[in-house]
Amino acid sequence: MIAAQAAIPMTVVGGFLGAGKTTFLNRLISEAEGRYAVLVNDFGAINVDANLIAHHDGTTIALTNGCVCCSVGGGFIEALGGLLDAGGKFDHIIVEASGVGDPWRIAEIALVEPMLRLNATIVLVDAARIEMLLADPQVGATVRSQFERCDVVLLNKIDLIDRLSLERARDVVEQVCSNACVIETSQASMPNLASLHQRPARSPFYAQPCAVDSADHEITFRRWSYQRDGQFDRSRLALALAALPPELLRLKGACRLAGEANSALLQMAGRAWSLTDAGSEESSGIALVGIGTTSLPDRLELDDILDHALA
Amino acid sequence: MAVGSYEEICADAGAIEVDRRFADKILLPGFVEGHSHIMEGIVWTMPYVGAGDRRSPEGLLVQGIRDVEGIIERLREAADKLSDPDTPLFAWGFDPLHIGGQQLTRWHLDQVSTTRPIMVIHASFHISNVNTLILDRAGLLGPIDISGVVVDEDGRPTGELQGIAARFRVFRMLGGNPLSANLTTDDVNRYAASACIQGVTTITDLHSDLPDNTVDLYRAAAERDDFPIRLVPALASASHSPDDGIAKIERLKQENRPKLHFGIVKLVIDGSIQGFTARVRWPGYHNGASNGLWYVAPEELPRIVERYHRAGIQLHIHTNGDEATELALDAIEAAQTAMPRPDHRHTLQHCQMADAALFRRMRALGVCVNLFANHVYYWGDSHYEQTMGPERAHRLNATGTAQRIGVPYAIHSDAPVTPLGPLFTAWCAVNRVSSGGRVLGRETEALTVAQALAGVTIGAAYTLKLDHVVGSIEVGKFADFAVLEEDPFEVVPEGLKDIPVWGTVVGGHVHKAPGE
Ligand SMILES: [Zn+2]
Numbered sequence: 023m024i025a026a027q028a029a030i031p032m033t034v035v036g037g038f039l040g041a042g043k044t045t046f047l048n049r050l051i052s053e054a055e056g057r058y059a060v061l062v063n064d065f066g067a068i069n070v071d072a073n074l075i076a077h078h079d080g081t082t083i084a085l086t087n088g089c090v091c092c093s094v095g096g097g098f099i100e101a102l103g104g105l106l107d108a109g110g111k112f113d114h115i116i117v118e119a120s121g122v123g124d125p126w127r128i129a130e131i132a133l134v135e136p137m138l139r140l141n142a143t144i145v146l147v148d149a150a151r152i153e154m155l156l157a158d159p160q161v162g163a164t165v166r167s168q169f170e171r172c173d174v175v176l177l178n179k180i181d182l183i184d185r186l187s188l189e190r191a192r193d194v195v196e197q198v199c200s201n202a203c204v205i206e207t208s209q210a211s212m213p214n215l216a217s218l219h220q221r222p223a224r225s226p227f228y229a230q231p232c233a234v235d236s237a238d239h240e241i242t243f244r245r246w247s248y249q250r251d252g253q254f255d256r257s258r259l260a261l262a263l264a265a266l267p268p269e270l271l272r273l274k275g276a277c278r279l280a281g282e283a284n285s286a287l288l289q290m291a292g293r294a295w296s297l298t299d300a301g302s303e304e305s306s307g308i309a310l311v312g313i314g315t316t317s318l319p320d321r322l323e324l325d326d327i328l329d330h331a332l333a
Numbered sequence: 334m335a336v337g338s339y340e341e342i343c344a345d346a347g348a349i350e351v352d353r354r355f356a357d358k359i360l361l362p363g364f365v366e367g368h369s370h371i372m373e374g375i376v377w378t379m380p381y382v383g384a385g386d387r388r389s390p391e392g393l394l395v396q397g398i399r400d401v402e403g404i405i406e407r408l409r410e411a412a413d414k415l416s417d418p419d420t421p422l423f424a425w426g427f428d429p430l431h432i433g434g435q436q437l438t439r440w441h442l443d444q445v446s447t448t449r450p451i452m453v454i455h456a457s458f459h460i461s462n463v464n465t466l467i468l469d470r471a472g473l474l475g476p477i478d479i480s481g482v483v484v485d486e487d488g489r490p491t492g493e494l495q496g497i498a499a500r501f502r503v504f505r506m507l508g509g510n511p512l513s514a515n516l517t518t519d520d521v522n523r524y525a526a527s528a529c530i531q532g533v534t535t536i537t538d539l540h541s542d543l544p545d546n547t548v549d550l551y552r553a554a555a556e557r558d559d560f561p562i563r564l565v566p567a568l569a570s571a572s573h574s575p576d577d578g579i580a581k582i583e584r585l586k587q588e589n590r591p592k593l594h595f596g597i598v599k600l601v602i603d604g605s606i607q608g609f610t611a612r613v614r615w616p617g618y619h620n621g622a623s624n625g626l627w628y629v630a631p632e633e634l635p636r637i638v639e640r641y642h643r644a645g646i647q648l649h650i651h652t653n654g655d656e657a658t659e660l661a662l663d664a665i666e667a668a669q670t671a672m673p674r675p676d677h678r679h680t681l682q683h684c685q686m687a688d689a690a691l692f693r694r695m696r697a698l699g700v701c702v703n704l705f706a707n708h709v710y711y712w713g714d715s716h717y718e719q720t721m722g723p724e725r726a727h728r729l730n731a732t733g734t735a736q737r738i739g740v741p742y743a744i745h746s747d748a749p750v751t752p753l754g755p756l757f758t759a760w761c762a763v764n765r766v767s768s769g770g771r772v773l774g775r776e777t778e779a780l781t782v783a784q785a786l787a788g789v790t791i792g793a794a795y796t797l798k799l800d801h802v803v804g805s806i807e808v809g810k811f812a813d814f815a816v817l818e819e820d821p822f823e824v825v826p827e828g829l830k831d832i833p834v835w836g837t838v839v840g841g842h843v844h845k846a847p848g849e
Contacts, residue, residue: 038630039630039632039633097542097572098497099497099500099501099504099510099513100513102501103501103504103505106505121630121633122626122627122628122629122630126480127480127481127496127497127498128497128498130479130480130496130497130498131497131498131501131502133479133498134471134472134473134479134498134499134501134502135498135501135502135505136472160627160631160656160660161627161630161631161632163623163624164626164627
């Protein structure tokens with residue numbers, strides 16, 4: 023039996039039909055840090071950038087960066103077993119659950135299989151449709167079960183809805199999974215695995231010795247998103263960032279700065295922060311996402327601090 | 334074949350030689366099993382531990398076992414026959430619902446062996462029971478919170494495993510799942526032998542990815558004169574995009590020959606009623622269980638159905654619950670509206686809970702139905718008491734309604750889920766009695782013997798679009814017969830299932846059923 027520290031990390035990506043799983047997977051493999059094997063547990067969902075494809079044989083696509091993407095349909099168990107038999111050929115296994123499947127059920131494989139360790143369960147949610155889907159008598163329970171037990175929710179397609187709708191979407195998502203980290207995304211701005219900073223899985227479970235540091239088990243986060251149409255004043259922004267509470271662990275996003283043509287990328291971790299040229303004139307306004315501990319103050323209080331930095 | 338008196342046939346066929354070997358037998362059209370699986374040919378590599386009697390492909394009567402002690406005894410006998418002490422022992426066919434809810438725990442299986450891995454696979458194929466050794470080796474013995482690893486009140490795993498995670502881990506530890514290994518010629522031959530024993534001459538394999546290996550085996554078998562069945566495999570929609578599926582069907586149809594018929598596609602919408610995974614309408618499950626699972630997203634279904642429909646491909650759609658049936662009919666109606674296609678014969682498979690209004694929609698849309706008559710016997714009591722409650726249990730698999738409303742119908746076994754045997758299936762539809770002796774909806778839903786026999790011959794052939802070549806004794810069709818020892822129209826209806834089958838004739842070739 024292979025030692026636990028040699029276990030291959032597995033990430034499960036789920037979400038209902040139309041939530042944006044294909045775009046996200048595309049992003050993950052085109053910005054892979056190592057050789058990823060992607061198992062698509064649904065037919066026909068592979069849609070990789072054409073210029074990344076080295077070889078395509080129907081159900082399997084080999085990419086120029088060493089990754090492999092495979093549509094497995096009915097033979098998922100055999101396909102995953104085959105990857106493990108292939109030994110250390112891959113640095114990371116990503117499994118896309120089917121549009122009606124429960125990604126946690128697949129994630130559990132990595133909890134019981136010593137050759138795997140669960141990296142994260144990431145579920146995409148279409149912000150514009152989630153409230154309607156959860157209330158739907160036909161599919162409500164299916165959709166709910168998909169992100170009841172996940173580590174990260176990508177609240178996607180936020181560019182297609184107004185702020186009020188976004189807040190409502192976030193509320194219904196947080197009601198279903200209060201522990202998951204909710205990240206707002208759009209089809210054009212998907213995170214990759216590195217930017218999701220590979221936190222250990224939230225699993226409440228299990229005697230899997232030395233695979234997961236038990237101190238990390240109970241880590242939970244609170245999210246805060248800040249969006250304004252205007253722009254920051256540079257010097258007032260410095261003061262405002264210094265005034266943010268220590269419970270805020272990270273803050274990241276794009277913002278306009280008064281008197282500057284390009285929008286800037288703001289990144290803050292702990293007390294340290296940076297503003298770099300985002301190199302684009304297109305984006306307007308301010309859109310920041312923060313991660314904090316469970317005792318992060320109310321979002322209105324945080325909004326108020328940054329509102330003081332508006333030009 | 335030619336049909337008629339000696340003189341009439343001579344007029345068409347010239348001089349003929351009379352073969353009197355079946356003078357004291359009864360010839361029926363060869364039976365057509367419209368819904369069964371090649372798995373029937375695979376399971377018999379393992380001992381059977383189900384409650385009902387079955388026939389093995391060798392024609393031997395295998396007694397059902399109705400208590401846990403009997404199961405332990407049969408497993409001990411099977412273990413004694415294995416020479417290597419480490420070879421895992423697999424068995425199949427167990428269902429606690431058939432033995433009054435008795436559970437089979439790892440402590441029971443430990444009485445068979447604590448040193449040999451033992452796994453008992455349920456009749457549903459979704460659940461299994463293993464002994465302590467397997468749990469221990471798979472690392473599933475400790476305190477555990479994994480869906481599908483069943484624990485007792487004290488939190489100890491009982492050995493029952495249900496989910497994908499446990500299945501993955503255990504089969505990896507055991508070195509593979511014997512039921513999903515590559516198909517072999519022996520498996521195909523066992524399937525054919527089981528069919529012959531029951532008088533079946535045309536049989537489906539109603540859900541297959543159809544990998545090259547399987548296609549090669551089927552083609553080779555179909556070329557042999559001693560191969561006693563016409564095979565009708567259905568391509569699994571779940572493992573192909575509609576475009577790939579359509580292209581594959583076009584390719585496979587080039588392989589068609591008298592004993593091999595590609596062309597149909599199987600689409601699975603929901604799960605099973607007794608597993609509480611079927612999608613049911615109000616009032617839901619009788620015992621309050623939450624609604625079942627979709628295996629296809631409801632909004633994706635119309636797109637899949639329309640693609641195949643436009644391509645002229647016949648769909649066989651698995652719907653157990655009535656919510657799933659309604660969704661399937663919505664999708665077919667949309668496809669028919671977008672592109673009317675005469676005689677599409679899309680067929681609902683199982684369709685166990687449909688009410689009269691759904692049958693009227695089927696007729697209006699030109700949809701056929703293949704009803705799961707055997708369920709009335711095997712799970713009728715569970716449906717009455719737990720899943721559907723009295724009223725819906727009485728109209729379970731509403732063959733009478735289909736007959737009255739005029740929906741073309743067949744009846745089936747879904748072997749190996751229930752035993753292959755069209756005479757037994759017909760008996761179920763005629764008598765509508767459960768294994769516990771409860772009569773379910775006989776006044777309204779029972780078929781006559783003639784109607785039930787049509788359901789396992791021409792009716793089933795019609796749902797497979799093979800009614801022009803099999804399913805009846807008619808000039809120009811294949812000479813396919815079920816050879817029976819007694820006349821089903823002479824025996825009492827309760828005796829239908831007990832009529833001995835001598836064997837079959839397939840395309841003029843005589844096949845005596847293997848047996849004792
Ligand atoms: Zn079936």
